[in-house]
Amino acid sequence: MAVAHLVQRDEGEAISMEGWSKERTLLAKLVQEEGAKITDVARELGKSRSTISLYVNGKYPESEELRETVRNYLRSIGTWEDEQDEAGQAPAVDYITSADELPFIETNDVKRMRYVLKKAATKHKFGIVAGDPGLGKTETLKKYLLTNPGSAIYIRCKSTHTVKSLLQELADALGLPDTGSANQLTRRIVKQLKRTPYFLIFDEADLLKSADKYEALRDIYDEAGNIGVALVGNLALAEMFLDFADMRPELKRLADRAPFHQRLQGPSREEVEQLLERVNLTSAARKVMIQIALNPRKGGLRNCVEILDVLLDMTKGEPITEEMVLHIGQINLTANA
Structure with missing residues (x-):
């Protein structure tokens, strides 16, 4: 509903809000009358300062997307009240009753991560994705595996992995015997991957920590010659391969094979x-x-x-x-x- 209202600009000129949306009106009052800083509001809305400045002064065109963004922000700070129906009741919302009903949000991080996975798989390169815990990395990997059935092998790394146990887990995932020495396991894995290339995904790869395990994966990658590999983990992974790899030649050999990488922002x-x-x-x-x-x-x-x-x-x-x-x-x- 449009609201007729006057608000005072900093320089003293009154702005007529007649015909403005409820969203624009309340946001303008928040800035002009309640002292909220445009810079802070713009950051919360994910918009530029100039956009919000023009918006609260009635000079920026509205879209339904922008109104929804403003509405959600106002609701989050307790400023927005949903319209009531004639009986005085707020419109019914179909509230969820289980976390299983939460939507999978296509965040910018999800898009960045999907880009790295796609490029590493199709270009047969290493891809590295690093970010804080709880950003949905594993859930995104699960979605990738569901939408690319039969094309990838998923390994969840453990802090207890040795070179041999890591190779054994990979051999087992490929349906190969997991007996023999590390060299025998490597040869068996490479032979299978040459016959049937798979995209190898190592989740929580930061837990591998020691260079010899990453070197074992690089050897498989180099010898197979036709596979992509993704290392996904916490920010320690980025520190090893993106920040300080130049100081450790054994890590730089792998980093040089990883043109696709992203640090997730949250x-x-x-x-x-x-x-x-x-x-x-x-x-x-x-x-x-x-x-x-x-x-x-x-x-x-x-x-x-x-x-x-x-x-x-x-x-x-x-x-x-x-x-x-x-x-x-x-x-x-x-x-x-």
Whole structure:
């Protein structure tokens, strides 16, 4: 509904808001009357400062996408109230009751990661994806495997892996005998990959740590000659192969074979809001959940989803309060410490 209102610009000129959308009106009041800084608002909305400055002064054209972005932001800070129907009730929302119903959000990180996987697989190169825990790396890999059936071998790395046990796990995944020495295993694996090339994906690859394990993977890659390899892990992986590889020749040999790499940035506020859109959260609870999802030190997106998993089972679509989020969040962080 359009709202007629006057707001005062900094230089004293009154702006008529007649005909403005509710979204533009409330955001302008937030900036012009309540003192919110345009720079901060623009950052939260994922827009440039100039765009938001023009928008709150009525000089930037609206789109449904922009209105939705502003609306979600205003809702997250408790400024937006949904319109009520004639009976005085807010429109019914089909709230979800299980974390299994949470949507898979195509975040910018997901797109970056998919790009690396596609390029490494098709160009037969090494690809490296690194990011904080809880950014959805493993979930993205699962989606990739589902949409590319039979084309890839997935190995989840462990801190306990030796060179031989890593090769044994790869041999087993290829349907090969896992007996013999490391050299015998390597020859067996290379022979199979020459016959049937697969894209090799090593999740949590930062846990391998020592150069001899990465060298074993590089040897297989070089000798097979027709495969791509993806190393996916935490930021320690980026430090090894992107930041400090020049200081360690044994790592640089692999880094030189990895033209495709990405450091994941974490979700934007808008992406988290999309995830939470159908969760029945109070305004205060929604704000806390967004803070958790955006902060890797609070567990990031993974912790956000784990908290929701517990709370949705408890509430079955009933409102989730800030106190509930803080209580379960503290338990979850303690359990994972």
